[in-house]
Amino acid sequence: MSKSFDTADRERASVGAVSEQFDWAETEPSMAVVETIAAATGRTPAEGTPIYESVDAEAIDTLFGSGNDSPDRRFSFTHEGLTVTVAGDGTVSARPAV
16 A cells, blocks of 8 residues: 655654555555655655665565565665665565664
8 A cells, every 4th residue: 555645654753763564566665665764754755865876676676576475575774874674564664773
């Protein structure tokens, strides 16, 4: 499920960590990453640094796209001071990097 960004998203961002659930059949994993980072930083997806500066977006789509949704599969990377984790069950989380 794709989400639009509203005031609640921006309020959650002040907490410092965001976890969202997506359906890979409806949302490309790379776009889910962009949306989750935007929620964690309190910005719109267009305002952030492109994820391709940190990770290969096509590789994320290949690893987690529809039909490749093994719940045990996980991938983490750092972007904009956040540790972003993508899971095979459709969960994308972003939290401040340690």
